[in-house]
Amino acid sequence: MSPDRRTEIALFRYTLILPLIRGEYPPGGKEKLRRQIVSRPYDIPYSSRRSISTTTLARWERIYQECGFDGLKPRPRSDQGACRAISPETLDRAETLKREQPLRSARSIIRILSLDKTNPIPEPCIAPRTLRRQLAHRGATAAQLLAEQRPKPYRRFERSHFGDLWQGDAMHGPYLPDPADPERQRQVFLFAFLDDHSRLIPHAQFFWNEQLPRMEDCFKRAILRYGRPLSVYVDQGSVYKADQFNTLCAYLGIQRILGTPYYPEGRGKIERFFQFVQSDFLPELPRSSVTTLRQLNESLLAWIEVVYHTKCHSETGQAPLERFRQDSAPTTRPVEPQELRQAFLHRATRKVTKTATFSFHNNRYRVPDYLRGQAVELRYDPFDLTQIEVWFNDAFLHLAEPDTIVTTSHPDVTPDPVPPSEPDSGLDYLALLRAERERLIQEQLDAIHFSHLEPSDQKETHDHPQ
Structure with a gap:
């Protein structure tokens, strides 16, 4: 079974045991919740079965608590399954x-x-x-x-504590001078995450594109600052539906909730934040000195902390920062840096050749000889393909040794534009000054004839005869 299929099965199992892990039951009601979960039929990935027993559910819960998300993956099997009954x-x-x-x-x-x-x-x-x-x-x-054909009713909802639910979304931003071509204007994009209870913004940042690694970078910075939320509510955009994002949420114990297509009303809170950005922050840019992406993000951060977080919200009657500080039981959880790093690494599968090498996006890497012919899992930072972790059967082996590096970033990552390099004369003015100083010192030393100088004791003898 391929690693992708094993991950999909683990995600299905994780979804079922999530209410049990989070303790969403009254005292003594855990077994009742198990029976309630298994009472429904399920489309189990890559299985003809439709039902699950309470014993199996309890076993999955115990495995997750002991081994984490990787423990929910089925062990590799040799069979490939049966043919489909219907073409x-x-x-x-x-x-x-x-x-x-x-x-x-x-x-x-x-x-x-x-x-x-x-x-x-x-x-x-x-x-x-x-x-x-x-x-x-x-x-x-x-x-x-x-x-799908019926009109849907809408109702207001709000979570009880900070970290119960974060909402994430993206917005088209202003135009800035392109660093690669200052005469040309280029649009930037805003990723943001908002806490449903307090309306506080854990993190928001402009980027040059809307690619998945940019959204992940924004999400990672939010977690580093405030910890892991219990769940995150996002739309059906490709970056949010990506298996990579779903997998990293599962590794961190975060429930990913996808909104209903064509019904943006469920994300009304973050849409209102974007409206405030458009009405209060963006109109100030034409009269400001902001010309770079870094200046824009520094200005956005200052506006969020000084204006937005301290402004009284019409729905809650409190400022987001005040509501956050008054929450006596926030549900965000800290995360170890190494665990966070592993969760955000991208994954791919490659087969090692007979020469103990594998290719990955035009690059070639070397691994030990005992892995020849084996399918290994690669874990990597899409911004840096010079370091790739090699995993086998969910166990880390070592870093792959780069043999031929053609590209240092994943094709899904578009590098940020950089200013064109200025013509280099190849001359180092300060180095030339140092060399000139050494030459002048040497000339002065060469002008002194040390053989013509008398020793100091002889000079004293001439001046004071005995």
């Missing part, structure tokens, strides 16, 4: 028929496909139960499709 093409056609008319039953869909002689399906027989399960896995049941 992808047939399933696509069945899903189209279901979405056209959500009330169509699985039997009716099978009958329609069987009667279509112009484009016959390859399956001689399809079980209605199998088709229902596959459609449910694709989110195409009657209940799900009809729910």
Whole structure:
């Protein structure tokens, strides 16, 4: 089984045991919560089973407490699973028929496909139960499709303590002079995280692009300053839906909550913060001396701490900083620097060649001979591909030895623009001055003939004859 599949299964198990780990039950109600969790059917990744026992749930909880997220990954297996009962093409056609008319039953869909002689399906027989399960896995049941067509009710919500929930989002920012071409203007983008209870901003920062590593950098700085939240609520943007972000949240014990597509009302608090940025902070930029990204971020930080954090919020009746300081039981948790570093490392799988090397984005690295022919997991910082950790069966082995380095950053990372280098004459003026000083000293020394100088004792003899 590939590392990606094992991680997906571990994420499924982690989602089920999360209420048990966080203690979301009254005293003595843990077993009742277990029975409640296992009472539902589940689409278990890469398994034909639909149910889970309380014993299995308790075992997963115990393994997570003892071994962390890696312990939830299944052990490597040699089998590759069974063939699908329904071809992808047939399933696509069945899903189209279901979405056209959500009330169509699985039997009716099978009958329609069987009667279509112009484009016959390859399956001689399809079980209605199998088709229902596959459609449910694709989110195409009657209940799900009809729910999407109904208007949704909205209600206000607010968490009880700082760290219960952070909201994250991004906003298009102003234009700044491009460092690589000062005559050209280039847009920047703002990533921000907001605490749902206090409305305090753990961190916000402008970047030159909206790529995943930039969002992760903002999130990491927020955690370094205030600790890990219990959960983070984000939209369906590609950076937030990325498996890398979901995995790092699971490693840190943070629940990632994805918002409903096309319903931004659930992120109203951070959207209101962005509106305040646009109405109070950005209009001051044209009359300021801000011309660089660093100056912009320093100004944003000053505005957040001096203005936003001290301004009374109309919803809470308190300033965000005041509400944060008055919270007697914040739920953020500290994190060790090494644990935080491991969580934010990106992961990839490569097979070691017969020459004990592997290639990664045009670079070549060397590993010990005993890993030849093995599939290893690579953990790396996308900003620095010169150092790659080699892991095997969830155990760290060593750093890969760079053999040929073509690129030092991941292709998904667009480097920040830098000013063009000035023409270099190759002359070091201060070094020339030092050399000239040495030459002058040597000339002065050469002008002195030491052989013509009389010893001091002889001079005293001439001056005072006995």
